[in-house]
Amino acid sequence: MKTRWIGSPSVNEKMVPARVADLLNEKLKEFWCGLRLLQVEERDSAIAEFKSTLRGLVDQWIDSGKTNQTVAGDTPAQRSITWRSPLYPKALFETLVKFWDRNSPRVIVELNGSWTLQVGPKPQSAASQDSLHMAGEFAIFEFARLLDSTSPERLYRCDGCGKYFVRERTPRKETPIYHGSFCEKCTDKGGARRTVDSRNRRTREMIGWAADAWAKWAPSRRYGTQSEWVAKQVTVKLPRGKSIKINWVTHHQPEIEAEVERREHATRKD
Numbered sequence: 001m002k003t004r005w006i007g008s009p010s011v012n013e014k015m016v017p018a019r020v021a022d023l024l025n026e027k028l029k030e031f032w033c034g035l036r037l038l039q040v041e042e043r044d045s046a047i048a049e050f051k052s053t054l055r056g057l058v059d060q061w062i063d064s065g066k067t068n069q070t071v072a073g074d075t076p077a078q079r080s081i082t083w084r085s086p087l088y089p090k091a092l093f094e095t096l097v098k099f100w101d102r103n104s105p106r107v108i109v110e111l112n113g114s115w116t117l118q119v120g121p122k123p124q125s126a127a128s129q130d131s132l133h134m135a136g137e138f139a140i141f142e143f144a145r146l147l148d149s150t151s152p153e154r155l156y157r158c159d160g161c162g163k164y165f166v167r168e169r170t171p172r173k174e175t176p177i178y179h180g181s182f183c184e185k186c187t188d189k190g191g192a193r194r195t196v197d198s199r200n201r202r203t204r205e206m207i208g209w210a211a212d213a214w215a216k217w218a219p220s221r222r223y224g225t226q227s228e229w230v231a232k233q234v235t236v237k238l239p240r241g242k243s244i245k246i247n248w249v250t251h252h253q254p255e256i257e258a259e260v261e262r263r264e265h266a267t268r269k270d
């Protein structure tokens with residue numbers, strides 16, 4: 001039996017994470033290969049949809065290994081597709097199951113009686129073609145192939161520049177990366193890296209304080225708005241002369257809520 005991938009090349013399994021990194025870093029121009037049948041005027045928006053969908057899925061998966069970051073750092077081997085957060089309300093598992101429900105693989109019988117398994121987004125007829133929908137389907141398909149490849153955990157997002165990169169070695173279980181994951185370029189910039197490290201550490205600490213305050217806030221006139229009150233509580237902990245404003249709280253709200261949720265979850269388990 002042969003397998004034919006729809007709109008995605010037959011690359012060596014080991015190369016799949018690097019391919020996804022290249023797609024997200026915009027190094028591959030042919031990434032819309034599955035979308036090449038679209039009208040030219042629809043391509044730009046389809047490509048944008050493809051990229052943002054794929055990035056959302058990959059980021060949710062990468063971030064699922066960072067849920068304990070304040071205590072345990074980034075643990076790629078613990079990435080999970082059942083994880084959800086205020087920022088990612090839908091579990092990846094659900095997205096994948098629904099994708100395969102919509103696009104169950106087809107068996108094509110060849111003229112000599114052999115068969116080929118056709119795997120990927122169901123091609124639409126030209127008349128009913130919805131290019132944005134197809135772009136999203138191709139993105140989920142690339143993500144599904146990534147997770148099915150031999151060592152998807154080698155894919156990282158750089159905490160310095162945001163670029164995606166692949167490590168040669170599969171991360172070891174129970175070995176967290178404490179001070180962020182950095183691409184080669186950012187690692188070379190030692191000074192820049194240390195600054196980012198200490199900034200990340202400080203931000204994480206502040207998010208911890210904000211999460212303490214967040215859970216203690218109550219809706220009453222004495223407290224004021226939640227963001228305002230949390231900003232005040234965090235400011236009290238900062239060195240004299242330093243303060244944070246409400247917009248710091250609103251900017252970090254997803255992380256604060258995730259931390260609150262993580263703590264509630266941790267206490268429930270005890």
Ligand SMILES: [Zn+2]
Pocket residue numbers: 158159160161162163182183184185186187
């Ligand atoms: Zn970088």
